Amino acid sequence: MIELKNLGFRYSGAERHALDGISLTIEDGAFLGLIGSSGAGKSTLCYALSGIVPHHYRGDFYGELLVEGMDSAEHRPEEIARVLGCVFQDIDGQMVASVVEDEILFGLENFGVPREEIEGRVAEALAAAGISELRCRAISDLSGGQKQKVAIAAITALRPKIIVLDEPTGELDPRSSRRVFETLKELNEQYGVTIVVVEQKIMLLCEFAKRLAVMEEGKLILEGEVREVLQSAGRMEAAGVNIPRVTTLARALREEGLYGGRLPLNLEEGEKMMREVGLSC
Amino acid sequence: MKGILDYVPGSSFLHRLNPLVKLLLAFVLCASCFVTGNHFIVLGVIALNLALAFSAGIFGRALKMLSSLLKLSALLFLVQIFFVREGQILLQLPLGLYITDLGLSFSLLFVLRLLAAALPLGLMLSVTQTSDIPNVLVRKLGLPYQYAFVLGTAIRFIPLFAQEMAGIMEAQTARGVEFDTKNFFKKVALLLPLCAPLLVSSVRRIEGGAISAELRGFYLRGRKSGYKDYPFALRDFGALLGGACVLALAVLF
Numbered sequence: 001m002i003e004l005k006n007l008g009f010r011y012s013g014a015e016r017h018a019l020d021g022i023s024l025t026i027e028d029g030a031f032l033g034l035i036g037s038s039g040a041g042k043s044t045l046c047y048a049l050s051g052i053v054p055h056h057y058r059g060d061f062y063g064e065l066l067v068e069g070m071d072s073a074e075h076r077p078e079e080i081a082r083v084l085g086c087v088f089q090d091i092d093g094q095m096v097a098s099v100v101e102d103e104i105l106f107g108l109e110n111f112g113v114p115r116e117e118i119e120g121r122v123a124e125a126l127a128a129a130g131i132s133e134l135r136c137r138a139i140s141d142l143s144g145g146q147k148q149k150v151a152i153a154a155i156t157a158l159r160p161k162i163i164v165l166d167e168p169t170g171e172l173d174p175r176s177s178r179r180v181f182e183t184l185k186e187l188n189e190q191y192g193v194t195i196v197v198v199e200q201k202i203m204l205l206c207e208f209a210k211r212l213a214v215m216e217e218g219k220l221i222l223e224g225e226v227r228e229v230l231q232s233a234g235r236m237e238a239a240g241v242n243i244p245r246v247t248t249l250a251r252a253l254r255e256e257g258l259y260g261g262r263l264p265l266n267l268e269e270g271e272k273m274m275r276e277v278g279l280s281c
Numbered sequence: 282m283k284g285i286l287d288y289v290p291g292s293s294f295l296h297r298l299n300p301l302v303k304l305l306l307a308f309v310l311c312a313s314c315f316v317t318g319n320h321f322i323v324l325g326v327i328a329l330n331l332a333l334a335f336s337a338g339i340f341g342r343a344l345k346m347l348s349s350l351l352k353l354s355a356l357l358f359l360v361q362i363f364f365v366r367e368g369q370i371l372l373q374l375p376l377g378l379y380i381t382d383l384g385l386s387f388s389l390l391f392v393l394r395l396l397a398a399a400l401p402l403g404l405m406l407s408v409t410q411t412s413d414i415p416n417v418l419v420r421k422l423g424l425p426y427q428y429a430f431v432l433g434t435a436i437r438f439i440p441l442f443a444q445e446m447a448g449i450m451e452a453q454t455a456r457g458v459e460f461d462t463k464n465f466f467k468k469v470a471l472l473l474p475l476c477a478p479l480l481v482s483s484v485r486r487i488e489g490g491a492i493s494a495e496l497r498g499f500y501l502r503g504r505k506s507g508y509k510d511y512p513f514a515l516r517d518f519g520a521l522l523g524g525a526c527v528l529a530l531a532v533l534f
Contacts, residue, residue: 050496081496093489096497098288098437102412109506110498118508138288140440158497 002026002049002084002162002194007063008218009044009053018044019053020218021063026196028161031188033209033226034198037240040215042198043089046166049196050086051077068161082111084162085155089170091147100126100134100142100150107158125157129183145176152180156187162194163187169201177201181208202242206230206265214241230263246270253277285346286406287440293408294516295337300413301421302517307401309524313531314397320386322531323393329527330400339407346403347396354392361388411437417511419504426502434490438483445482449475 002025009019018041026032036042047053051072054061065072068083088094097103104122113121126132129149139147148168155163165184169177181204187193199205205212205226212229214222216239222229229236233243233251246264250273253259258277264270290296295303310330314323327347334343361384368383414436415429450460453475462468 052492052496056492056495076500077495078498078500081498086496088489088493090485090489093486094493096434096490096494098411102410105412105508106494107497109508110502112501112503112506115508136290138290140287140444154497 001028001066001068002196003064003066004048005064005066007048007065008061009048010060011044011057012059014059017041017060017218019048022218022220024213024220024223026162026194028194029188029192031185031195031208031210032197033205033212034196034215035200035202035205035212035241036215039217040239041218042215043166044218045215046086046088046164046196046198048072049162049164050084051075051080081107081158081160083160084164085158085160087148087151087155087163087165087168089166091144091151091171094151095139095147098138098140100131100137100139103139103150103154104157107154111158121157121159125153128156128187129153130179144171145173145179148172148176148180149183152183156193160193162196165195165197167198167200169199169204177204184208203244203266206244206247214239216240226265227263230265246273249273285342285349285440285443286403286436288410289337289339289342289407291338291408293337294520295333295404295408297514297516298408298520299511299513299517300409300417301511302513302520303405303409304414304417306520306524307405309528310401311398313528314394316528317531317534318390319531319534320390320393322534323390323397326397326527326531327393327400330397330404334400334404337404337408339404342407343400343404346400350396350399354395357395358388358392361391406436413509413511416507416509420507420511423504426504426506427499430494430499438487441486442479442483445486446475446479449478449482 004022004024007019007022008017010017020041022045034042034045044053047057048065049067049072051067053059054073055077061073067075067080070080070083072080095103096106101122104125105118108118108121122135123132126135129152131146131149131153134142134146134150139150142150148171152163152165152168163184168180168184172180184195184197185208188195197205197209209226211224212222212226213220214229214236221239222232222235230243230247233247236243244265246267246269249270250259250263253273259273261273261276264273298306310326313326317323331340331343331347334340362380363378363384365381365384365387368381368386370379370381371385372380374380411433415424415426415433418424418429418432419426454460458471460468460471462471
């Protein structure tokens with residue numbers, strides 16, 4: 001479980017707080033989507049969850065952040081990393097090896113995973129990410145989507161209880177983006193891994209995440225179940241966040257008094273709504 | 282895009298050597314060029330390098346390295362040849378410049394040494410996985426992992442920076458900058474301003490790598506943490522013996 005209690009952070013030299021009084025509880029097994037416009041503080045929140053803030057990036061830090069009971073201000077990032085794995089935006093930048101297998105091995109060796117267990121973990125992580133055939137390939141030869149999966153496999157091999165991903169589909173086409181989210185869903189549902197994912201593709205978040213959190217200028221302005229958060233679509237739009245078109249359509253139909261059902265989150269639900277109101281797609 | 286120093290997968294004799302032996306062999310071949318004053322020995326070392334490259338299936342790459350080094354060597358040769366004033370004058374030139382037999386011999390040796398010393402390191406990197414170098418230094422020589430990792434990262438970053446630079450140059454070419462000029466000085470003038478974006482992107486990449494390593498337990502690693510073993514085989518002793526013979530020849534002649 002992750003608990004943020006009135007968490008705030010201002011980078012040294014910056015005028016405003018990147019995180020401003022955030023209180024949030026992320027339960028075990030959650031799949032939380034984090035969304036907000038540029039500069040809302042999403043990446044800084046990921047840094048805070050991993051302990052990089054305040055240990056690596058200095059600044060004014062206040063409040064409390066507990067990851068599985070570990071206070072992030074007191075525990076070093078490598079201690080937090082035993083339970084929480086991170087995949088950041090810049091995929092090329094976070095690669096530490098030249099070959100896929102070595103990239104996966106890096107964390108396992110560092111954390112002193114027993115030798116007899118390592119082979120199984122590498123094979124399992126590669127299979128879970130669907131990249132077993134890439135094991136001996138040079139990372140420089142891989143596409144953006146494949147690198148993304150390598151980064152995810154390098155983290156899942158460590159079997160953390162929580163995985164935090166900062167825009168994991170930023171450089172991916174729609175099909176690859178979907179595959180990444182399907183991998184995350186599998187980790188969440190089959191292995192019970194808690195997923196916190198920052199993403200700008202709202203349709204994907206609405207389809208895969210169980211809960212949604214919206215940030216604006218360092219503050220957490222909305223948080224709850226996806227459908228519940230989408231009820232405040234106006235507030236989301238004011239914060240510079242897109243909402244799914246089917247949801248916009250549903251709101252318009254509601255305003256016209258044509259639809260009174262629950263908000264659709266994806267195309268299938270949108271189609272169902274259209275049939276309910278007597279319109280064909 | 283494959284860089285000139287990127288690892289080339291394979292199962293040749295060179296590929297199968299212990300990484301530490303490959304490293305030692307490269308240094309022995311480099312050292313052989315500097316302990317001898319015999320042009321033919323140095324030429325022999327270059328030929329040996331090419332033969333090893335051929336056996337490892339990277340002959341084309343070795344020739345490419347040689348050709349790149351030759352361009353630099355030609356420039357150094359021209360500078361060097363006019364600095365040595367001793368010996369019998371072979372060619373008198375205007376402005377008080379002249380070429381002597383000693384100058385010619387020394388410059389030639391200088392250039393051959395440069396070629397022969399640079400090639401083994403390039404070949405060694407081409408047949409060794411980057412991560413094997415720090416790992417073997419930690420496991421076999423007891424070097425602290427942090428230092429070995431820095432060395433491995435520095436090697437890994439050479440082709441990455443080259444790719445980064447190529448990317449920046451492509452972006453500038455798309456904006457109309459013509460880098461394919463034949464004028465050396467104009468090319469340098471065009472490339473110099475690109476050092477700033479290269480530096481910025483490199484620092485960013487290094488910082489990303491450092492954070493990523495830290496979050497995967499970099500500071501927890503001990504000497505015995507490594508997964509891979511690097512046992513010595515008979516071929517390793519054979520290769521070392523071969524290297525020792527080359528060094529002995531260089532010392533004797």
